Amino acid sequence: MxxxxxxxxxxxFSWGYLTDDTLLAAxxxxxxxxxxxxxxxxxxxxxxxxxxxxxxxxxxxxxGDCHYQDGNLEARKRLAILRQALLTHGIRPERVKLVLSxxxxxxxxxxxxxxxxxxxxxxxxxxxxxxxxx
Amino acid sequence: MWKTSExxxxxxxxxxxxxxxxxxxxxxxxxxxxxxxxxxxxLPNTMEEARGGIIQIGEHLYERNPLFNICGYVCGLCELxxxxxxxxxxxxxxxxxxxxxxxxxxxxxxxxxxIIVKDRGDIAIIGGGPSGLMAAYQLSKLGYRITIxxxxxxxxxxxxxxxxxxxxxxxxxxTVENLIRIMGIDVRYNSKLGEGRTTVKRxxxxxxxxxxxxxxxxxxxxxxxxKDIVEGQELSGVMYGLDFLYEVSHGNISPDYFKNKKIIVIxxxxxxxxxxxxxxxxxxxxxxxxxxxxxxxxxxxxPADIDEIRGAWEEGIKIHAxxxxxxxxxxxxxxxxxxxxxxxxxxNEKGFNPEFDTNDEIVLDGDIVxxxxxxxxxxxxxxxxxxxxxxxxxxxxxHTLQSQVNPHVFIGGDVRRVGFMVEAMMEGITAAESINxxxxxxxxxxxxxxxxxxxxxxxPMYKQPTEVLWIPPEKRLHFQMFEKGLTLREAIDEAKRCAxxxxxxxxxxxxxxxxxxxxxxxxxxxxxxxxxGVCVYICNYDSARLKSKDGKLTxxxxxxxxxxxxxxxxxxxxxxxxxxxxxxAAKISKTLTELA
Numbered sequence: 247m248x249x250x251x252x253x254x255x256x257x258x259f260s261w262g263y264l265t266d267d268t269l270l271a272a273x274x275x276x277x278x279x280x281x282x283x284x285x286x287x288x289x290x291x292x293x294x295x296x297x298x299x300x301x302x303x304x305x306x307x308x309x310g311d312c313h314y315q316d317g318n319l320e321a322r323k324r325l326a327i328l329r330q331a332l333l334t335h336g337i338r339p340e341r342v343k344l345v346l347s348x349x350x351x352x353x354x355x356x357x358x359x360x361x362x363x364x365x366x367x368x369x370x371x372x373x374x375x376x377x378x379x380x
Numbered sequence: 381m382w383k384t385s386e387x388x389x390x391x392x393x394x395x396x397x398x399x400x401x402x403x404x405x406x407x408x409x410x411x412x413x414x415x416x417x418x419x420x421x422x423l424p425n426t427m428e429e430a431r432g433g434i435i436q437i438g439e440h441l442y443e444r445n446p447l448f449n450i451c452g453y454v455c456g457l458c459e460l461x462x463x464x465x466x467x468x469x470x471x472x473x474x475x476x477x478x479x480x481x482x483x484x485x486x487x488x489x490x491x492x493x494x495i496i497v498k499d500r501g502d503i504a505i506i507g508g509g510p511s512g513l514m515a516a517y518q519l520s521k522l523g524y525r526i527t528i529x530x531x532x533x534x535x536x537x538x539x540x541x542x543x544x545x546x547x548x549x550x551x552x553x554x555t556v557e558n559l560i561r562i563m564g565i566d567v568r569y570n571s572k573l574g575e576g577r578t579t580v581k582r583x584x585x586x587x588x589x590x591x592x593x594x595x596x597x598x599x600x601x602x603x604x605x606x607k608d609i610v611e612g613q614e615l616s617g618v619m620y621g622l623d624f625l626y627e628v629s630h631g632n633i634s635p636d637y638f639k640n641k642k643i644i645v646i647x648x649x650x651x652x653x654x655x656x657x658x659x660x661x662x663x664x665x666x667x668x669x670x671x672x673x674x675x676x677x678x679x680x681x682x683p684a685d686i687d688e689i690r691g692a693w694e695e696g697i698k699i700h701a702x703x704x705x706x707x708x709x710x711x712x713x714x715x716x717x718x719x720x721x722x723x724x725x726x727x728n729e730k731g732f733n734p735e736f737d738t739n740d741e742i743v744l745d746g747d748i749v750x751x752x753x754x755x756x757x758x759x760x761x762x763x764x765x766x767x768x769x770x771x772x773x774x775x776x777x778x779h780t781l782q783s784q785v786n787p788h789v790f791i792g793g794d795v796r797r798v799g800f801m802v803e804a805m806m807e808g809i810t811a812a813e814s815i816n817x818x819x820x821x822x823x824x825x826x827x828x829x830x831x832x833x834x835x836x837x838x839x840p841m842y843k844q845p846t847e848v849l850w851i852p853p854e855k856r857l858h859f860q861m862f863e864k865g866l867t868l869r870e871a872i873d874e875a876k877r878c879a880x881x882x883x884x885x886x887x888x889x890x891x892x893x894x895x896x897x898x899x900x901x902x903x904x905x906x907x908x909x910x911x912x913g914v915c916v917y918i919c920n921y922d923s924a925r926l927k928s929k930d931g932k933l934t935x936x937x938x939x940x941x942x943x944x945x946x947x948x949x950x951x952x953x954x955x956x957x958x959x960x961x962x963x964x965a966a967k968i969s970k971t972l973t974e975l976a
Contacts, residue, residue, distance in 0.1 A: 251975055253971065253972070253975070255968075258890075258895045259422070259895070263382060263422060263893070263895070264381055264382065264424050264429075276971055276974075276975060277971070278964075278967055278968050278971050280964055280968075281890070281895060281896055281945065281946065281964070282945050282946065282947065284945065284946075284947040285945060285946035285947060285949065285950065285964070286950065287949065287950035288950065289950070290968050290972070293972055294972055294975070297972045297973070297975045297976055298975050298976055299972075299975055309840075309841065310840070310841045310842075310843055311876050313418070313880060313890075313945075314920065314943060314945040314947060315837050315838060315839045315840070315879070315920040316838070316839065316840045316920065317945060317947055319840055320918070320947060320951075324950070350422070350424060350425070351424075
C-alpha cells in the first residue's frame with residue numbers, strides 16, 4: 247500500500263507551541279502551522295486535493311478558546327459546506343477532518359495524522375479520482 | 381517552551397489619544413494586562429515546565445512595575461473595567477498576577493543586579509513607600525544615583541499597614557528588599573524630613589539635584605461632627621486605626637489583645653475594614669459605625685471594596701450604617717460609649733457635607749473605640765520645609781508634580797492626594813519623568829494622556845470565572861491568607877477567558893513568542909471589492925467597515941482595531957482582501973507544491 251499524503255493545518259494557539267517547529271516537523275509531513283483555523287481558505291483544501299493529497303486535517307482550538315473569538319467555529323462552518331461541495335466531485339467527507347482540541351507539546355499531531363490515514367485507507371484503497379464513480 | 385523576545389515587547393506610546401483595552405486604561409500605570417493574560421494562557425501544564433514561562437512573563441511586568449508581586453495581592457483595579465464583567469464576571473486578573481507572584485517572588489532573590497552606569501547625579505527621595513520606590517526605580521534606570529530617606533526602619537510605607545491575611549509580609553519584604561538590591565538604591569533609615577541634615581534646603585546644598593517628597597500621610601484624621609472636633613477623643617480606650625495597624629504590623633500586639641472586649645470601629649473605608657477585621661482576629665467583638673449607607677450603589681454608599689464588606693459580614697462584624705458620631709463619652713478618663721445620631725445624607729451638591737437627625741440617636745457601649753476615618757499629611761512640617769504656597773496648600777502641578785514654590789522639589793503619592801497604592805506608584809513614575817526632563821533642561825510635559833477603551837469583541841460563548849475560594853469564616857480568624865490562590869490549571873483556564881479586546885500594538889504577545897512576524901495590515905483591492913459586507917459580518921472587532929466612495933460601496937479596515945487574524949481574507953467572495961507581508965499563503969503553496 248502506498249503511503250497516504252495527509253496535509254495538516256494546525257492553529258498555533260492550541261497546537262505544538264511548546265515544542266520547536268523544526269523538531270515537530272521532523273515527525274509531521276506536509277504540515278503548516280497557522281495563526282488561526284479561521285484563516286484557512288477552503289481553496290487551500292481544494293488545492294491540496296488537486297495536487298494529490300489523500301486527506302486534509304485541520305486542528306483548531308476547543309470551542310470557546312479561540313484567540314480571535316470564533317475562528318475555530320468559522321473553520322467548522324466553512325468545512326461543513328466544503329465537504330458537501332467536495333462530495334459532488336466524488337471526494338468523501340471523511341477526507342477533510344477538523345479536530346477542535348488542544349495539545350501544546352504537539353505530540354498528538356502525528357497521532358491524529360496516522361489515525362486519519364488509517365480511516366481513509368479503510369474507507370477506500372483506491373486513489374481519490376476513482377471515488378467519483380463510487 | 382517558547383521564549384519571549386524583546387522585539388515583541390509592547391509599549392504604551394506617549395500618544396495624545398490612543399485606543400487601549402479598558403483594563404489597561406483603568407490601571408493607573410497602564411500595565412500590559414492583555415499580554416500577560418495571553419502568555420499565561422499558553423503556559424505548559426506542569427509547574428516544573430511552566431516556571432521558565434512564568435519568570436519570562438514576570439520579567440516583562442517587572443520592567444514596568446517592580447512591585448507587581450504586591451499588586452497581585454492587593455490591587456485588582458483593572459477588574460472593575462474588564463469588558464467581561466457583564467458576561468459572567470471580570471477576568472480575575474489580580475489572582476492571575478498573584479499566581480505569577482507566587483513563583484516570581486522566589487525568583488527575585490536570585491534575580492541579578494541591574495548593570496547601570498549612574499553618572500547623572502544624585503536625587504533624594506523622601507519616603508520609601510510605593511511612590512518613592514517607584515520613582516527610585518525609574519530614576520535609577522535612567523542613570524541617577526538615588527538615596528531614599530525613610531523615616532522608619534523598613535521600606536514599603538503604608539503597605540505595611542495592610543493586614544497579613546491580605547498581603548503576606550514575606551511577599552512585601554522580599555519585593556522591596558530585592559528592588560533596592562537589584563537597582564543599587566541607597567536607603568537611609570530613621571531619617572525624618574525636617575530632622576538633622578534631612579531638610580530640603582540641606583539636601584540641595586549637599587548636592588542632590590532634585591528632591592521627591594513622597595512621605596505619605598502619617599497623621600490620623602480626628603473625628604469631627606459638623607465643624608467641631610468630637611469631644612472625648614482624649615479618653616483612654618480611644619485609638620486611631622492607623623496607629624493600631626502600625627503596631628500590629630510591628631508585632632507589638634499580642635494575639636488575644638482584644639479577647640472578650642467590645643470594639644467599636646468608626647469609618648467605612650478599606651482601612652476601616654482592615655482595622656475591624658484585624659481587631660476581630662485579635663479576639664474582639666466588633667461593631668462598625670459609619671455615615672454611609674449599606675447600599676453600595678448609592679451615592680452615599682459604603683466606599684470600601686465589596687469583598688471587604690462581605691468578608692467583615694462573614695466574620696461576624698456588625699455594621700451600623702448611616703450613623704455619625706456626635707460624642708464619645710466615658711467615666712474616670714476611660715472610654716465607655718459612642719453616641720450615634722442617624723445620618724440622613726452624606727454628600728450634597730458641594731461634596732462631603734453630612735446631615736444628621738439627632739432625634740434618632742443610638743448609644744453603643746464598648747471597651748475600645750478605633751477611629752479610622754482617613755489620614756492627613758503633616759502640614760506643620762511641610763510648612764516648615766517651605767513647601768506650602770501663600771494659601772497654605774501643598775501645591776504641585778497635577779501633571780508634572782513639580783512644586784510650585786520650589787522647582788527642585790517634586791511631590792507625589794498620598795502626601796499630595798490619598799489614593800490607591802497603584803495611584804501612588806503612578807505619581808512616582810510621573811515624578812521620575814518630570815525630574816529627568818527638568819534636569820535635562822526640557823519643558824515638562826503637561827499634556828494629559830487620553831485613552832479610548834475597546835468594547836467586548838463578538839464572542840460565540842462566554843465562560844464563567846474561576847471560583848475564588850475563601851477559607852470559611854469560622855476557620856479564618858487568624859493572620860494567614862484567607863483567599864486561595866489559583867492553581868496552574870485554573871490560571872491557564874482563567875487567562876483563556878480574556879477576550880483580548882485591546883489592540884495588538886499594546887500587546888504583541890504573539891509576536892514576542894514568534895507566533896507571528898509582525899502585525900500585518902489588511903489591504904483591500906477596491907477594484908475587486910463589491911461592497912457586499914461579508915467582511916463586516918465576519919470581523920469580530922468592528923474593524924472591517926463599509927464606506928461610500930464616488931457613489932460605490934467599498935470596505936476598508938480600521939488599522940487600530942484590526943487584529944491581523946486574517947479571517948476576512950478567505951471570507952471575501954471576490955478575493956479583494958489580503959494581508960500585506962504575510963507569508964502564510966506562500967508557505968501553504970510551497971507545502972502543497974511539494975506534495976506532488
